[in-house]
Amino acid sequence: MTKISKTGNTLHVPSTPTIPFIEGDGVGKEITSAMRKVVDEAVKKAYNGERRIEWKEVLAGQKAYDNTGEWLPAATMDAFKDYLVGIKGPLTTPVGGGIRSLNVALRQGLDLFVCQRPVRWYKGVVSPVKNPELVDMTIFRENTEDIYAGIEWDCGTPEARKFHTFLHDEMGVKKVRFPETSSFGVKPVSREGSERLIRAALDFALEHDLKRVTFVHKGNIMKFTEGGFKRWGYELVEREYADAVADGRLVVDDCIADAFLQNALLKPEHYRVIATLNLNGDYISDMLAAMVGGIGIAPGANINYSTGTAIFEATHGTAPDIAGNDIVNPCSIILSSVMMLNYIGWKEAADRIERAMEDCFAEGIATNDLARFMPNGQALSTSLFAEALVSRMQ
Numbered sequence: 538m539t540k541i542s543k544t545g546n547t548l549h550v551p552s553t554p555t556i557p558f559i560e561g562d563g564v565g566k567e568i569t570s571a572m573r574k575v576v577d578e579a580v581k582k583a584y585n586g587e588r589r590i591e592w593k594e595v596l597a598g599q600k601a602y603d604n605t606g607e608w609l610p611a612a613t614m615d616a617f618k619d620y621l622v623g624i625k626g627p628l629t630t631p632v633g634g635g636i637r638s639l640n641v642a643l644r645q646g647l648d649l650f651v652c653q654r655p656v657r658w659y660k661g662v663v664s665p666v667k668n669p670e671l672v673d674m675t676i677f678r679e680n681t682e683d684i685y686a687g688i689e690w691d692c693g694t695p696e697a698r699k700f701h702t703f704l705h706d707e708m709g710v711k712k713v714r715f716p717e718t719s720s721f722g723v724k725p726v727s728r729e730g731s732e733r734l735i736r737a738a739l740d741f742a743l744e745h746d747l748k749r750v751t752f753v754h755k756g757n758i759m760k761f762t763e764g765g766f767k768r769w770g771y772e773l774v775e776r777e778y779a780d781a782v783a784d785g786r787l788v789v790d791d792c793i794a795d796a797f798l799q800n801a802l803l804k805p806e807h808y809r810v811i812a813t814l815n816l817n818g819d820y821i822s823d824m825l826a827a828m829v830g831g832i833g834i835a836p837g838a839n840i841n842y843s844t845g846t847a848i849f850e851a852t853h854g855t856a857p858d859i860a861g862n863d864i865v866n867p868c869s870i871i872l873s874s875v876m877m878l879n880y881i882g883w884k885e886a887a888d889r890i891e892r893a894m895e896d897c898f899a900e901g902i903a904t905n906d907l908a909r910f911m912p913n914g915q916a917l918s919t920s921l922f923a924e925a926l927v928s929r930m931q
Contacts, residue, residue: 561626
């Protein structure tokens with residue numbers, strides 16, 4: 538097995554890198570199988586058999602629990618640290634105690650501070666908006682702080698009472714209207730966490746000649762957390778990117794989160810790269826995905842640009858109601874594999890997959906969730922859609 542490594546800002550990728558993958562729960566088995574078939578063919582065709590991926594399955598979710606008694610084994614975390622780049626299907630969240638979210642546990646455990654979600658429209662996909670072709674954005678969502686840090690206490694517990702007593706007696710907070718029945722949560726937002734996320738967004742914009750970066754925040758209400766994110770962002774720009782702003786390579790602005798949701802519908806062409814905090818990013822990325830056809834074609838990645846560690850993922854859920862029926866749309870994880878291939882520098886293979894998907898959609902060929910809305914749509918099963926992609930690769 539050969540490993541991807543990183544020195545400085547350079548990722549070193551062998552001709553046969555080992556890529557760990559989590560199959561995923563529910564429909565995970567079907568979409569991951571489809572993704573691997575498509576990726577293997579694209580790599581084979583793009584490089585005449587001189588490159589290939591060695592897939593290494595690692596466990597998380599229900600499959601991990603059934604086999605090891607753990608939802609997220611240490612061996613899985615170690616594999617992603619060791620091999621740097623991986624991909625995953627959707628994971629179920631354990632009911633009751635333990636890990637709140639396996640996805641959040643992976644992001645925080647590996648310090649994958651960027652959740653990157655590109656959103657664009659593909660010709661042939663039916664959208665609920667008039668001009669979906671104007672939507673072409675990449676969201677940089679902070680992945681490790683904000684309310685997703687999971688610092689909260691349930692109402693009526695000794696911890697909640699203790700926390701309120703501290704707020705009331707030590708900090709002079711008198712605004713908790715119903716303290717006896719209130720749950721409490723803490724929203725940590727740091728300068729360091731904000732800066733590294735915003736720096737990644739700014740560098741991405743410059744690297745891809747995207748020019749405009751918008752900080753989306755709720756700083757009009759949360760002055761020191763969301764407001765801090767905005768303020769630290771502008772200070773970072775002034776300190777490290779002044780030349781790029783001065784020569785017109787970079788334009789930086791900001792927008793209140795609720796206004797952005799409106800603006801994204803009214804003038805989506807105004808926005809290219811979005812930098813935002815965790816909760817805002819969750820809402821924004823799913824709304825934008827809906828504008829171009831739905832979360833079934835929404836890819837995503839969780840990246841630490843310092844260590845090089847990255848996990849690409851299907852952005853939808855496990856869909857247990859349709860699991861095993863060979864009807865689920867595999868495009869989210871397939872497009873996430875396109876992101877993965879671009880990340881490791883295998884652009885030729887990435888382009889082949891994306892062109893094949895564009896060709897299919899333009900012909901009305903898709904899984905039923907998309908094809909049923911297309912004029913002359915041809916609904917294919919999950920496996921047959923993967924075959925259709927493979928057949929269109931040149």
